[in-house]
Amino acid sequence: MTRPGMTDPSLHALVDRHADRMVALRRVLHRHPEPSWEEHASTARVAGVLAEAGLKPTTVPGRPGLVAEVGEGEPVIAFRADLDALPIDEQADLPYASEVPGMMHACGHDAHTAIAAGIAAVLAGSPPRAGTVRFVFQPAEEAMPGGAHEMVRRGTLDGVREILAFHVDPGIPAGTIGLRAGPITGASDRLRIEVVGPGGHTSRPHRTVDVVGALGRIAAELPGLLQRSIDPRTPVTVVFGRVAAGSTDNVIPSRGELGGTVRLFDIDLWRSLPPIVERLVGEIAAPLGATAKVVYDQGHPPVVNDARVIEAVAAAAAPLLDPGAIVGTEQSLGAEDFSWYLEHVPGALVRLGAGVPGLEVDLHSAEFVLDEAAISVGMLVGAASLRALLERPAG
Numbered sequence: 001m002t003r004p005g006m007t008d009p010s011l012h013a014l015v016d017r018h019a020d021r022m023v024a025l026r027r028v029l030h031r032h033p034e035p036s037w038e039e040h041a042s043t044a045r046v047a048g049v050l051a052e053a054g055l056k057p058t059t060v061p062g063r064p065g066l067v068a069e070v071g072e073g074e075p076v077i078a079f080r081a082d083l084d085a086l087p088i089d090e091q092a093d094l095p096y097a098s099e100v101p102g103m104m105h106a107c108g109h110d111a112h113t114a115i116a117a118g119i120a121a122v123l124a125g126s127p128p129r130a131g132t133v134r135f136v137f138q139p140a141e142e143a144m145p146g147g148a149h150e151m152v153r154r155g156t157l158d159g160v161r162e163i164l165a166f167h168v169d170p171g172i173p174a175g176t177i178g179l180r181a182g183p184i185t186g187a188s189d190r191l192r193i194e195v196v197g198p199g200g201h202t203s204r205p206h207r208t209v210d211v212v213g214a215l216g217r218i219a220a221e222l223p224g225l226l227q228r229s230i231d232p233r234t235p236v237t238v239v240f241g242r243v244a245a246g247s248t249d250n251v252i253p254s255r256g257e258l259g260g261t262v263r264l265f266d267i268d269l270w271r272s273l274p275p276i277v278e279r280l281v282g283e284i285a286a287p288l289g290a291t292a293k294v295v296y297d298q299g300h301p302p303v304v305n306d307a308r309v310i311e312a313v314a315a316a317a318a319p320l321l322d323p324g325a326i327v328g329t330e331q332s333l334g335a336e337d338f339s340w341y342l343e344h345v346p347g348a349l350v351r352l353g354a355g356v357p358g359l360e361v362d363l364h365s366a367e368f369v370l371d372e373a374a375i376s377v378g379m380l381v382g383a384a385s386l387r388a389l390l391e392r393p394a395g
Contacts (some may be wrong), residue, residue, distance in 0.1 A: 010382060014122040018053075019376040025049055026114035027096040033103045033110070034086030036140035036147070039064035042083045046117055046137055051363060053121035060154065064139040065147060067156055070123040071132040077154070077299035077389045078134045078163040078347075079382065080148075081116035082109045082141035083173040091366040092286060101257075106368040108168035108354065113137060115352075115378035123385045131390040134160060144190070144299045146337030152344065162309055162389055163347035166378050167340050169329070170361050174373035177381060178329030178351030179314055183265040185349065188335030189273070190259050191238070192211060193218060193281055194297040195245075199254030211256045212245050214290040218281060219243065221260055225280050234266040236273070237333060263333040265302050274298065288331060300335040306346035309389065313350055315382045316388035325353075334363075350385075352378050 025045065034042050043064045047057045050068045057068040064083060071247045090104035098104040103377050105111075136156050140147030157163070172178055195218070197209025222239040230236065238260060245256025262277070264270055274296040285292035312327055329351045338349050354370035361368050 002234045010126060011122070011380065013277045014125050015379045015383070017116070017125070018121045018301055019379065021049070021322060022114040022118035022375050022379065023372050025117060026110045026372065029110035029113060030094075030105050031096045031099050032199075033098050033100050033105050035087065036084040036143035037064065039083040039139045042113070043137065046083075046113060049117050053124045054076060055120060055124055063150075065151060067346055068120055068135045068138045069132050070120055070135075071128045071130075071390075073131060075161040075390060075394065076132045076134055076159045077386055078136055078341075079116055079119060080136045080138055080145070080159045080163060080165040080341060081112040082138050083113055084140050084142050084147075086107050086142055086364060087363070088366050092369045095116065104366070106365060107142070107363050108370055109141065109373055111168050111370055111372075111378070112166060112352065114375055115382060118375065118379040119386065120383040122379055123261055123386065126198040128387055133390070134385050141337050146300065146340070148337040148340035150342060157341060157344050160345050161394065162306070163341050163345055163383070164309065164313070164385060164389070165347070165349050165350055166352045166382065167336070167349040168370050168374055170363065170368070170370060172351065172353035173355045173357065174326065174353050174371040175377055176325045176327060176353030177313075177317055177321070178327050178353070179310050180329045181305050181310045183267070183302045183304050184329070184331055185303040185336045185339070186263045186265050186331070186333035187267070187270040187297045187302045188333070189262040190297040191258075191262050191277065191295075192298060193258040194255060194293040194295075195257070195285060196255050196293070197252070197289065199350045200252045202250045205252060208252050209289045211253050211290060213291070214285055214288045215243055215245060215256045215258055217288065218284050218292070221284055222277070222280060225284070226277065229276055229280065230269060231321070234264065234269050236269070237264060238262050243388070265331060267301050267304055270298070270301050279342070300337045301339045301343065302337040303336050303349050304342060305348040309346060309348040310316075312388045312392055313348060313385045315379070316384040320380055320384055321377075332375060352381075352382075
């Protein structure tokens with residue numbers, strides 16, 4: 001990575017001092033991935049690295065996840081990293097590939113954790129002049145409900161003014177960061193619809209309720225009816241991934257089920273959506289004589305980035321990166337439980353370029369790889385951004 005301007009040589013030197021160790025930490029975590037809520041070894045490894053940097057991480061006996069602080073007093077700015085892996089068989093040919101069958105870090109959480117530990121080590125070597133940075137290493141980002149709820153319940157946001165997090169992005173190269181104010185990731189809710197009727201013979205559909213037909217009508221009509229029931233400037237995506245009904249060709253079943261997801265960016269609509277969906281499903285099913293039961297599980301709200309936090313990150317990163325390395329980024333309908341922190345305090349999720357030149361892979365792919373140069377870039381931008389947020393006046 002080039003260093004135009006060398007605006008803070010000491011910060012660059014501190015990043016260089018710790019970068020190799022954090023790459024090594026990332027590789028150890030990658031080799032030994034752990035599922036949501038079971039990240040005990042990962043927690044212990046991170047705690048050891050932080051202790052070597054002179055910090056005193058706080059853990060909860062028997063529970064994964066930890067917190068560590070640098071500095072003292074107010075304001076308190078938090079930085080979130082996530083620990084868990086995904087139930088995927090790794091296909092990438094790496095010398096540090098997963099040694100756990102059916103489990104891999106396919107979303108970059110190992111890199112997020114290494115970056116957060118690296119920033120903590122950097123700031124421990126050059127503490128902020130005033131204020132505290134609180135590092136939150138969270139379990140179970142991939143679960144629903146996710147580990148963010150647990151960390152908030154533990155009090156990790158007590159006294160926090162703002163919070164920051166990174167997410168690697170294989171779609172942009174290392175050395176680049178993607179910024180966006182406002183909604184950046186979508187809400188992701190789970191929808192299950194059960195349709196019930198008396199059942200019967202396929203030769204006499206007029207004497208019963210066509211449960212399969214009702215399921216088809218709901219799957220086909222609900223997305224359009226929902227979009228027409230809300231402000232057209234707030235799109236909602238309803239996609240069904242599962243349908244189950246019946247066991248033989250000549251029997252109309254007495255029940256069937258649809259399963260899918262509802263995704264959107266508008267947080268106010270997200271809060272009010274479940275009864276709208278339930279009403280529309282009932283209106284589709286009723287003329288067919290079917291009874292429909294809706295189970296609507298609200299997942300994570302959208303991540304809505306605070307504009308002032310994004311401005312602070314951009315200003316802090318600009319002198320450290322090559323010209324043109326700060327780019328806008330697209331919205332994603334994928335969910336991120338970082339949103340639950342933003343229900344309490346303002347903050348931002350920053351996309352961190354990690355794409356490997358000449359290779360196109362996506363998050364959650366069995367062939368996912370990332371450019372490890374992103375780790376030192378993340379440490380540099382993260383440390384500078386956290387300093388800037390500490391030094392910025394409140395309000």
